[in-house]
Amino acid sequence: MKPIQVGLLGIGTVGSGTFHVLRRNQEEIKRRAGRGIEITMVADLDVARAQAVVGEGVTVVGDARQVIANPDIDIVIELIGGYGVAKALVLEAIAAGKHVVTANKALLAVHGTEIFAAASAKGVMVAFEAAVAGGIPIIKALREGLTANRIQWLAGIINGTTNFILSEMRDKGLDFDVVLEEAQRLGYAEADPTFDIEGVDAAHKATLMSAIAYGIPVQFDKAYVEGITKLGAADIKYAEQLGYRIKLLGIAKRQANGIELRVHPSLVPAKRLIANVEGAMNAVVVHGDAVGTTLYYGKGAGSEPTASAVVADLVDITRLHTADPQNRVPHLAFQPGELSDLPVLPMAEVVTSYYLRLRVADQAGVLATVTGILAGAGISIDAVLQREADEVGGEGSTQTDVIILTHDTREGTMNAAIEQMQALPTVLAPITRIRKEELA
Numbered sequence: 001m002k003p004i005q006v007g008l009l010g011i012g013t014v015g016s017g018t019f020h021v022l023r024r025n026q027e028e029i030k031r032r033a034g035r036g037i038e039i040t041m042v043a044d045l046d047v048a049r050a051q052a053v054v055g056e057g058v059t060v061v062g063d064a065r066q067v068i069a070n071p072d073i074d075i076v077i078e079l080i081g082g083y084g085v086a087k088a089l090v091l092e093a094i095a096a097g098k099h100v101v102t103a104n105k106a107l108l109a110v111h112g113t114e115i116f117a118a119a120s121a122k123g124v125m126v127a128f129e130a131a132v133a134g135g136i137p138i139i140k141a142l143r144e145g146l147t148a149n150r151i152q153w154l155a156g157i158i159n160g161t162t163n164f165i166l167s168e169m170r171d172k173g174l175d176f177d178v179v180l181e182e183a184q185r186l187g188y189a190e191a192d193p194t195f196d197i198e199g200v201d202a203a204h205k206a207t208l209m210s211a212i213a214y215g216i217p218v219q220f221d222k223a224y225v226e227g228i229t230k231l232g233a234a235d236i237k238y239a240e241q242l243g244y245r246i247k248l249l250g251i252a253k254r255q256a257n258g259i260e261l262r263v264h265p266s267l268v269p270a271k272r273l274i275a276n277v278e279g280a281m282n283a284v285v286v287h288g289d290a291v292g293t294t295l296y297y298g299k300g301a302g303s304e305p306t307a308s309a310v311v312a313d314l315v316d317i318t319r320l321h322t323a324d325p326q327n328r329v330p331h332l333a334f335q336p337g338e339l340s341d342l343p344v345l346p347m348a349e350v351v352t353s354y355y356l357r358l359r360v361a362d363q364a365g366v367l368a369t370v371t372g373i374l375a376g377a378g379i380s381i382d383a384v385l386q387r388e389a390d391e392v393g394g395e396g397s398t399q400t401d402v403i404i405l406t407h408d409t410r411e412g413t414m415n416a417a418i419e420q421m422q423a424l425p426t427v428l429a430p431i432t433r434i435r436k437e438e439l440a
Contacts, residue, residue: 001034001035001036002035003035003036003037003038004033004035004036004037004038004074004075004314004317004318004321005038005040005041005072005073005074005075006037006038006039006040006041006073006074006075006076006077006314007039007040007041007042007043007067007068007070007073007075007076007077007098008039008041008042008043008067008077008079009043009044009064009067009076009077009078009079009080009089010043010044010078010079010080010081011042011044011049011050011053011054011079012079013302013303014079014103014130014303014306014307014310015042015044015077015079016053016303017302017303017304017306017307018039018077018079018306018307018310018311019039019042019053019054020304020307021304021307021308021311022037022038022039022307022311022314025311026038029311029314029315032315033314033315033318033319034318034319035318037311037314037315037318039054039058039077040058040059040072040073041058041059041060041061041066041067041070041073042054042058042059042060042061042067043060043061043062043063043064043066043067044060044062045062047060047061047062064080064085064089065089065092068089068092068093068096068098069096073098074098074099074321075098075099075100075101075314075317075318076089076090076093076098076099076100076101077100077101077102077310077314078090078093078100078101078102078103078104078107079102079103079104079310080104081103081104081106081107082104082106082107083106083107083110083111086102086104086107087107087111087115090102090104090107090115090126091114091115091118094115094118094119094122094124094126095118095122097122097123097124098124099124099125099126099127099317099321100119100124100125100126100127101126101127101128101130101310101313101314101317102126102127102128102130102131103128103130103131103306103309103310104128104131105128105131105132105201105204105205105208106195106201106204108126108128108131108204108208108218109203109204109205109207109208109218109220110204110218110220110221112208112211112217112218113217113218116331116332116336117336119331120325120331120336123325124325125316125317125320125328125331126331127313127314127316127317128208128313129309129310129312129313130306130307130309130310130313131204131205131208132158132205132208132209133156133158133205133282133284133296133298133300134160134282134298134299134300134301134302134305134306134309135298135299135300135302135304135305135306135308135309136282136283136284136296136297136298136299136300136309137296137309137312138156138209138284138286138296139208139209139212140312141286141294141296142154142209142212142213142286142333143212143329143330143332143333144329144333146286146288146291146294147333148288148290148291149288149289149290149291150254150288150289150290151213151214151254151286151287151288152253152254152287152288152289153251153252153253153254153286153287154209154210154213154251154252154253154284154285154286154287155249155250155251155266155274155284155285155437155439156202156205156206156209156249156250156251156282156283156284156285157247157248157249157274157277157281157282157283157284157300158201158202158205158206158250158282158284158300159196159199159201159202159205159248159282159300160188160279160280160281160282160299160300160301161183161188161189161190161193161196161197161201161280162196162197162199162202162227162228162248163247163248163277163278163279163280163281163282164183164188164189164279164280165179165180165183165188165189165197165228166228166231166236166246166247166248166265167278167279168182168183169231169233169236170236170240170245170246173233173236173237174233175232175233176228176229176231176232176233180193180197188280197227197228197229198225198227198229199225199226199227199228199248199263199264200225200227202248202249202250202263203220203223203225203250203263204220205250206223206250206251206252206261206262206263207219207220207223207261209250209252209284210252210259210261210344211332212332212333213252213286213333214252214254214259214340214342215332215333215334215338215339215340216259216339216340216341216342216344217332217339218332219261219344222261222343222344223261223262223263223344224261224262224263224264224347224350225262225263225264226262226263226264226265227248227265228248228265230432231246231265231432231434232432234357234401235355235357235432235434238355238357238385238401238403239267239355239434240270241385242267242355242383242385242403242405243269243270243271244267244268244269244270244275244355244436245267245268245270245275245276246265246266246267246268246434247265247266247268247274247275247277248263248264248265248266249263249264249265249266249268249437250262250263251263251266251437255345257343257345257349258342258343258344258345258349259342259343259344259345260344260345260350261344261345262347262350264434264435265434265435266434266435266436266437267355267434267435267436267437268437268438268439269438269439272439273285273295273297274295274439277297280299280300280301281297281298281299281300282297282298282299282300282301283295283296283297283298284296285439293439347411348410348411348412348415349410349411349412350410350411351408351409351410351411352408352409352411352435352436352437353382353405353406353407353408353409353435353436353438354404354405354406354409354414354433354434354435354436355403355404355405355432355433355434355435355436356403356404356405356406356418356431356432356433357401357402357403357431357432358370358401358402358403358404358421358427358429358431358432359399359400359401359427359428359429360399360400360401360402360426360427360428361398361399361425361426361428362397362398362399362400363398363426366402366424366426367384367386367402369424369426370402370404370421370424370427371384371404373417373420373421374404374406374417374421377409377413377414377416377417377420378409378413379406379407379409379413379414379417380406380407380409381404381405381406381407382405382406382407383404383405384402384403384404384405385402385403385404386400386401386402386403387400387401387402387403388400399428405436406436414433418431418433
């Protein structure tokens with residue numbers, strides 16, 4: 001049988017990894033797919049560099065639209081990234097009757113509803129395993145492996161840059177800014193790390209996972225997004241003393257009145273497996289009603305780990321290439337006409353527990369006043385830790401840290417209580433608030 005012909009748009013880190021993995025493992029892949037899969041055409045602005053990567057026998061062009069226009073190309077891999085030209089090219093490929101494989105989580109999180117609708121109307125597939133958690137097959141697990149389950153919640157470390165930074169802060173006792181510079185020097189963080197450190201990248205991925213888990217449209221604009229830039233070494237240390245570790249989590253959770261979709265730093269009990277995921281590694285925990293809790297762990301980025309997911313998508317499409325579109329796995333696991341209108345809850349309605357750190361004047365009555373405000377708001381306290389003033393500010397210090405762990409309460413209620421506490425003259429710095437996730 002004639003091999004499936006693939007056109008590759010962008011041959012950077014992931015693109016070159018995809019080309020090499022496909023070529024290196026071509027015999028194994030052919031045995032699994034039932035026919036050969038060949039990248040026969042590549043588009044890249046740097047034609048000479050791209051040609052050097054692929055060698056002879058592959059057509060290299062500078063214009064991606066030449067790939068889309070080629071009638072021999074069956075599948076288009078989009079590895080350009082971003083929202084702009086990538087969106088136009090993906091929609092043009094779909095309109096031309098090409099299947100699409102993409103690692104572009106930003107594009108799908110923002111424009112996925114439009115793209116999936118266009119693909120369904122045209123009878124082609126859009127595969128995106130590589131868009132979430134690199135080489136970890138979490139999309140396939142949610143979309144197929146756990147299809148018997150009613151997913152209760154999922155929580156993931158889905159950004160390697162921030163996990164590396166938090167691991168280094170804990171191991172070396174350094175503040176965020178110092179570790180960020182080190183991460184940039186080592187290549188774990190981009191020169192402009194905003195999408196990573198502010199939680200946007202993780203929110204793109206959490207948005208896609210929530211859509212598959214709950215059969216709702218992709219709604220990145222409804223996600224609550226908070227990064228790690230305000231965390232200090234003190235918070236990492238205090239969390240450790242209390243038996244927790246701080247991780248940036250992407251969380252989706254089913255509630256009676258809607259779906260929680262949020263990304264923020266979280267205290268996780270140190271005994272949980274996910275709390276021990278270190279460095280640039282990724283992990284996702286999914287809890288289903290039938291299967292219970294499952295954990296997926298591995299490399300979330302890199303040339304060949306991500307290429308592994310891209311090639312897996314190529315194999316899936318090759319297997320289903322001639323299948324009736326009605327018999328393929330739906331893009332978001334649920335049939336297109338069966339998506340739910342269950343709302344994404346505003347953050348003020350989310351119920352969770354909290355870690356609070358207050359830098360306060362070291363004088364009598366301060367703790368009583370603070371706990372009185374919490375009690376007045378109906379917020380129950382789980383634990384209180386007060387540091388010695390000398391330990392916090394050195395000998396003769398007149399200020400100290402008070403750390404409070406609460407039981408579950410509504411976020412809106414906590415916001416109002418924090419506003420009251422912040423207004424106290426004895427509270428000397430902005431209050432640090434970190435949500436606590438038991439993941440039990």
